[in-house]
Amino acid sequence: MIERLLPSTVAVAETRVDSLEIELFPEEVQSLGRAVDKRRREFTTGRACARTALSELGVEPIAIPSGARGEPLWPPGIVGSITHCRGYCGCAVARADRVLSVGIDAETNLPLPDGVLEQVAFGPERELAGVTAQSPSTSTRRDDVCLDRLLFSAKESVYKAWFPLTGAWLEFEDVELSIDVPNATFVARLLVPGPAVDGTILKEFRGRWCAENGLLCTSVILTPITVPGEDGRP
16 A cells, blocks of 8 residues: 555555564664553564565665664665564665655544544644534544545654654654545645754645555655655655
């Protein structure tokens, strides 16, 4: 699913089942610490997908430990993103001279749990997701898409693309999201100062999404101006 949201310069690996056959590197085991079994399975499957995707770029298996905020630490010259949800795991990687940053996220196509949307959607976003002050836990579906979950996923992809550029946290309220349902795209306007990209201050991210087989997938990609023909420019 995610593969068709990204250009050919991005290598993608996806799976609907756990991939536990790989042996983790010592640095990866250290990153896991005393994680519970569910987290270990997600982590291992994510690293298996990462190795498959990296192999498409000609990169031999290498440790991909986690950073202070849980982000994957890619080898030099590589950018990437990993996502997992119930019944799905995916990874997208690219050469840093072709792609500046990439963020992907996958979620089940189900309404958010009660109380979650109020923490991630603000102002016009609440109306987009069909939420009113009288019924804050109500979620609408449009074209069989749970818009509240889609909004959440899109903001997750935005954060994953933002963090490698800034090394800073991005709160849900720091982004104002608009979703184009017919064209399966979204725009995330930054409400805080963005990083400088190719000498220009980044003011928004643009992304794509799809819904299929009970899943929602979102992606954000940022490419250098010098790379022609790629989607995702700010």
